[in-house]
Amino acid sequence: MLFIEYPKCSTCQKAKKWLDAHKLTYEDRHIVEKNPTAEELKEWIRRSGLEIKRFFNTSGMKYKELGLKDKLPSLSEEEKIALLAGDGMLVKRPLVITENQVLVGFKEKEWEELL
Secondary structure, three states: OEEEEOOOOHHHHHHHHHHHHOOOOOEEEEOOOOOOOHHHHHHHHHHHOOOHHHHEOOOOHHHHHOOHHHHHHHOOHHHHHHHHHHOHHHEOOOEEEOOOOEEEOOOHHHHHHHO
């Protein structure tokens, strides 16, 4: 299992505590130091079954600074992936990647069911 986080993010901290409490092993990856690549993002978006907008950290400062709320609808999927791959702070976190699924954000009930 791959756990992608921003260590200062309180939601990521809660998610990590949850994983540890449930004795789940994972590889930890800092989203800013090792941002997901365009290829990884394409694969994860496909596997998740979610729309690409769900991968954006819509409450983040970077998202707001860039005015993406208004710009995203007019961008192509390739442009959206390029934005995500270009800056880890734009990516919703935490991300959990397993052999069978891709989880975006931390929803304890969903994690209970799926992990």
